[in-house]
Amino acid sequence: MSPLISERISVVGLTGGIATGKSTVSTLFKSRQIPVIDADVLAREVVQPGAKGLTQIVAYFGSEVLFPDGTLDRKKLGAIIFNNEVKRKKLNSIIHPAVSRAILWNVFLCWLRGEKLCVVDVPLLIEGGLWKWMGKVVVVYCSADIQLQRLMTRDNSSREDASARLNSQLPIAQKVEYADIVLDNSGTVQDLEQQVRLCLVKLERIAGWSWRLSWLFPPFALVSMLWTLGWRSVKRSRRQSRGPFKGI
Numbered sequence: 001m002s003p004l005i006s007e008r009i010s011v012v013g014l015t016g017g018i019a020t021g022k023s024t025v026s027t028l029f030k031s032r033q034i035p036v037i038d039a040d041v042l043a044r045e046v047v048q049p050g051a052k053g054l055t056q057i058v059a060y061f062g063s064e065v066l067f068p069d070g071t072l073d074r075k076k077l078g079a080i081i082f083n084n085e086v087k088r089k090k091l092n093s094i095i096h097p098a099v100s101r102a103i104l105w106n107v108f109l110c111w112l113r114g115e116k117l118c119v120v121d122v123p124l125l126i127e128g129g130l131w132k133w134m135g136k137v138v139v140v141y142c143s144a145d146i147q148l149q150r151l152m153t154r155d156n157s158s159r160e161d162a163s164a165r166l167n168s169q170l171p172i173a174q175k176v177e178y179a180d181i182v183l184d185n186s187g188t189v190q191d192l193e194q195q196v197r198l199c200l201v202k203l204e205r206i207a208g209w210s211w212r213l214s215w216l217f218p219p220f221a222l223v224s225m226l227w228t229l230g231w232r233s234v235k236r237s238r239r240q241s242r243g244p245f246k247g248i
């Protein structure tokens, strides 16, 4: 993502572990008229019939991952990649570049519309390195036990299947290390809503002044971008020297 764009519009990366509540938070943001770009939706678009992504998937995984009508059998492909790291990496290498391009395009459209703030909901924001290009990173957290329980309930899946999905991502406790803001979704949806409200006040305050300055004085965008990237690399090296995360 272009840092210049991300400094002229405040781009907020929203992430978390699988089933920690990103979509629930996205819905709350949208209900407050904040534009949300959803990487899961974009990842579905790049594997529609006729898309290059689907052709590449069939070339590697074979036509057995297709339904007879030529659409992707997501359940079948999921069963393969969540139990095989090499194949998961291959699928990621097919889909992620196309998704990153689509995210950039959608951020650009938000910028053209003059939005002050846009939220990019990416489950693998930390794993894929996109977090470095975000103005702020918001991580939706809940304990690994609650996460597993909610995942099994939502997808009606076995403990084994749910654990396989969960284990194919960085543990949520480690993702929290990258957060500027943590939303703790261990309680009720009402508790979460209250946190989202406060989070938005904070984000809009930050976006307010940097947005005006960037438009009035373009070099500010460049200085601000360099500052963000520099500060992130300092934060990252501090995290690495601190060792594993112990709790929020």
Ligand SMILES: CC(C)(COP(=O)(O)OP(=O)(O)OC[C@H]1O[C@@H](n2cnc3c(N)ncnc32)[C@H](O)[C@@H]1O)[C@@H](O)C(=O)NCCC(=O)NCCS
Binding pocket: 017, 018, 019, 039, 040, 043, 073, 074, 075, 077, 078, 081, 088, 091, 092, 095, 096, 099, 122, 123, 124, 165, 168, 169
């Ligand atoms: C394997 C696929 C077909 C399974 O589809 P399915 O409909 O069952 O799941 P869905 O796409 O709704 O994803 C649900 C959640 O699984 C997790 N997840 C999906 N892909 C991955 C992955 N490659 N690695 C780790 N976790 C993943 C995310 O938390 C996501 O929110 C699909 O997830 C996929 O195409 N994944 C690769 C693309 C990807 O990485 N998407 C995540 C955002 S870019």
Ligand SMILES: Nc1ncnc2c1ncn2[C@@H]1O[C@H](COP(=O)(O)OP(=O)(O)OP(=O)(O)O)[C@@H](O)[C@H]1O
Binding pocket: 016, 017, 018, 019, 020, 021, 022, 023, 024, 025, 040, 123, 150, 151, 153, 154, 185, 186, 187, 188, 189, 190, 192
């Ligand atoms: N505070 C809460 N209390 C109880 N259930 C919740 C809470 N927050 C979310 N859920 C439920 O947990 C499940 C996972 O939430 P959600 O779909 O928002 O997670 P997600 O992080 O977007 O998942 P994914 O990574 O698969 O996209 C859903 O069934 C949702 O309704």
